[in-house]
Amino acid sequence: MSKIIGIDLGTSNSAASVMIGGKPTIIQAAEGTSVGGKAFPSYVAFTKDDQLLVGEPARRQMVTNPEGKDIAAKRKMGTE
């Protein structure tokens, strides 16, 4: 049976949840709880070897890869 996920696309942190046993349950990131609790940082990054990173790993490498990262993507929605 297909399930519907609810997404909270936050400026700093994002989260996704699904109904399990009649209750909304947050889907945890593979990295476990981060600075934002069960939510994960709203970061996306492309490394120099074309690897796509999302969430916590993308945040951790921000210092080393300022050109390849995109943070607070929500604020840029609708812009070119």
Add this chain to the structure above:
Amino acid sequence: MVEKVNDGKEENSEETDSGVLDNDMDDNGNEKEENSEETDSGVLRREIEFLNGELEKERELSEKNLSKLRYLMADFDNYRKQMQKQVESKIEENRGQLFIKILKIYDDCVLALETLKNGQYDSTVVGGIQGIMTNFEGFMKDEGMVEIESMNTPFDPNVHDAIGFVTNDLAVDNTIVEVVRKGYLLNNKVLRPSSVILSKRTVTNKDINERDKE
């Protein structure tokens, strides 16, 4: 159910046909029509009775299934609550066992502090504190905690957290040159990433020109 009704219809129509045939054998025409109408109404009545019976059976089945579903839902809800209680109780038990292990090390720390407060600063105290550290490391190892090897290794965002960089032309780019805070794995899962400082090559005008060309 539909098939049954259709079968019933077919049977009834056969009966009607045979009835009509029987009546055909009679000589009186009016009597034939009356008999035919009576047969039709009888067939319809039987069909309605049959359908009512079927409806009643389905209603009973539906009620039975609904009641079964309600019991199952109540059972499931009770089971979920029971499981939640069991999980909470297990977590409490594990926390208790963990704290008992930590308390042993804490007691040693208190003793060491008491000794230091009494003005003893000799090598035996240092040895004691080193012993406490060894005990603590042993405890972490027993619990499945492993230190993340970071120094002089290439940066990996899955286990390392880059907090800064230093320009160093001797080291390979993005190599860890300093560990500010050690990171740990708990059962092969990152419990805390290592906070590290990386090496960066000096960017020359030649590099910038090459990058612009790309």
